Amino acid sequence: xxxxxxxxEAAELTKDYGSFRALDRLNLTIAPGEIVGLLGxxxxxxxxxxxxxxxxxxxxxxxxxxxxxxxxxxxVAARQQVxxxxxxxxxxxxMTGRQILRFLGQLRQTDPSPVAxxxxxxxxxxxxxxxxxxxxxxxxxxALLSVLAAPVPLLILDEPTNTLDPTMRHExxxxxxHARDRGQAVLFSSHVLAEVExxxxxxxxxxxxxxxxxxxxxxxRRTSLVRxxxxxxxxxxxxxxxxxxxxxxxxxxxxxxxxxxxxLLEWLARQPVEExxxxxxxxxxxxxxxxxxxxx
Amino acid sequence: MIALVxxxxxxxxxxxxxxxxxxxxxxxxxxxxxxxxxxELVPKFTAFLPLGFIRNALFEGTGRLMETLMGxxxxxxSRALDMLxxxxxxxxxxxxxxIWAVGRAAGALAGEIDRGTLELLxxxxxxxxxxxxxHGVVDVLTIPLLCLSLWAGNWAGIAIFGEIDWxxxxxxxxxxxxxxxxxxxxWNVAGLLFAVSGATMALSAAGRFRGRVMATAVLLTxxxxxxxxxGQLWPAVEGLRPLTLFYYYQPQQIILANxxxxxxxxxxxxxxxxxxxxxxxxxxxxxxxxxRRDLPAPL
Numbered sequence: 001x002x003x004x005x006x007x008x009e010a011a012e013l014t015k016d017y018g019s020f021r022a023l024d025r026l027n028l029t030i031a032p033g034e035i036v037g038l039l040g041x042x043x044x045x046x047x048x049x050x051x052x053x054x055x056x057x058x059x060x061x062x063x064x065x066x067x068x069x070x071x072x073x074x075x076v077a078a079r080q081q082v083x084x085x086x087x088x089x090x091x092x093x094x095m096t097g098r099q100i101l102r103f104l105g106q107l108r109q110t111d112p113s114p115v116a117x118x119x120x121x122x123x124x125x126x127x128x129x130x131x132x133x134x135x136x137x138x139x140x141x142x143a144l145l146s147v148l149a150a151p152v153p154l155l156i157l158d159e160p161t162n163t164l165d166p167t168m169r170h171e172x173x174x175x176x177x178h179a180r181d182r183g184q185a186v187l188f189s190s191h192v193l194a195e196v197e198x199x200x201x202x203x204x205x206x207x208x209x210x211x212x213x214x215x216x217x218x219x220x221r222r223t224s225l226v227r228x229x230x231x232x233x234x235x236x237x238x239x240x241x242x243x244x245x246x247x248x249x250x251x252x253x254x255x256x257x258x259x260x261x262x263x264l265l266e267w268l269a270r271q272p273v274e275e276x277x278x279x280x281x282x283x284x285x286x287x288x289x290x291x292x293x294x295x296x
Numbered sequence: 297m298i299a300l301v302x303x304x305x306x307x308x309x310x311x312x313x314x315x316x317x318x319x320x321x322x323x324x325x326x327x328x329x330x331x332x333x334x335x336e337l338v339p340k341f342t343a344f345l346p347l348g349f350i351r352n353a354l355f356e357g358t359g360r361l362m363e364t365l366m367g368x369x370x371x372x373x374s375r376a377l378d379m380l381x382x383x384x385x386x387x388x389x390x391x392x393x394x395i396w397a398v399g400r401a402a403g404a405l406a407g408e409i410d411r412g413t414l415e416l417l418x419x420x421x422x423x424x425x426x427x428x429x430x431h432g433v434v435d436v437l438t439i440p441l442l443c444l445s446l447w448a449g450n451w452a453g454i455a456i457f458g459e460i461d462w463x464x465x466x467x468x469x470x471x472x473x474x475x476x477x478x479x480x481x482x483w484n485v486a487g488l489l490f491a492v493s494g495a496t497m498a499l500s501a502a503g504r505f506r507g508r509v510m511a512t513a514v515l516l517t518x519x520x521x522x523x524x525x526x527g528q529l530w531p532a533v534e535g536l537r538p539l540t541l542f543y544y545y546q547p548q549q550i551i552l553a554n555x556x557x558x559x560x561x562x563x564x565x566x567x568x569x570x571x572x573x574x575x576x577x578x579x580x581x582x583x584x585x586x587x588r589r590d591l592p593a594p595l
Binding site: 076077083091094103107 | 299303412422
């Protein structure tokens, strides 16, 4: 395992369960202060990847390291760098919120209370109540507190917005932005494309255990989808920089462009356009191309 | 690790107090039973019939099972001290001890996986061996407490229904005894608890569901208990007794005769060494397994 400048680095990371390959040669890096979204449907290997990063699973092949520490062989040092929010959240229900924060802080040998108290007040959480009496959303808030209050360079969140209300979702995404501003990196698995688009710097899309697509969101934000309905089909689309035809069906034309819009609009002005809509490309078309009907 | 030990003790406090009270209460009750038998019933019946005749009549045929459960032929139920020592081998006491050890150890690792809380714990910078070691520390702290509660029951029972007689070795049928005489037997009780706990911990480290680990451990413990009892009644099974933990659970012979060893094919073996060895091997197996296994996602 070579020394590197990456906070998290996975190389050829593979996990087999008998003859079933849950994760297939994942290569992934995360830099300090970067928010990376891990996307994929159920069974695509997201949770397996996260569990390998936390040392819960032993890789069949390859390795993953956090802060230069191998997550399996040197798991304690690796986890010293990480705060983790599990997807299937199970807390010690007999404890109060404050007790669990103190307990996790003691294991980490840190005092999370100043940050946790501020967030608890802001999120309206009563930390003196036993967790057994809290709703699932409240429990998730307590777990999020413990993650966000931990002074670590990497946050790993498995579907963190599950069971949260829209206000709290928005608040969480804002907190992740603050974490980035503080120099913390975030690895964040989700099914919700909109929130990934909103907060992530980069996405990695998994399909059947393989990393099939990596995309910087900055690039994606520069691209636009231009949906046009024409009175009659056009024969040729001009070879403008960054322009390609996403779909063409009769008079319906969907163009994707990462180049400047004015030349394209000038060309369209000369066509028999009946309807025109310009929208940001977003992750949807990419995701559907990989996992949806477009993948067939 | 101190934080983890504190948390584990906190989780156990209610069942621990309940089990400790049960053990103590049983010893108090057993002191009353002993007093009734040795001071009231035996003198009454021996006025008409010789003790040997009564003993034969009681423990003939299927009655031998009762004699075996009470500690065997060497126990004289007309003597208060012998009767009190039965309180250490009574099936109910052994059941309570084993249920505690099995239940706690099964819940320790497999139970945490089952509940899904182990993921939360091991996401923290804590080594897996420390989790197993923390459970070992909890055993080291709770087992003496349970033994002491058993002993406290002896003290209370003798004080309530008889008389504490400092320094006396034996007062025949009178419930006048020095409870300190029972102290050496507590080592054997601790040994049994540690052995059952260690063996169950090994299963727990490899398991995923608390219920399954518990069922397997209960089945194995019960099987050993039955083999040990049946082996005393049926010579064909006697050779299997040394393979069971209960063969090395001999608090009566330690209390009454200060005998710490039992015969085996290898010669006399110290019962404490065997029980401590089984417990230690169980814990080592748990360490080996738990530090290498994959942790499944909670269901």
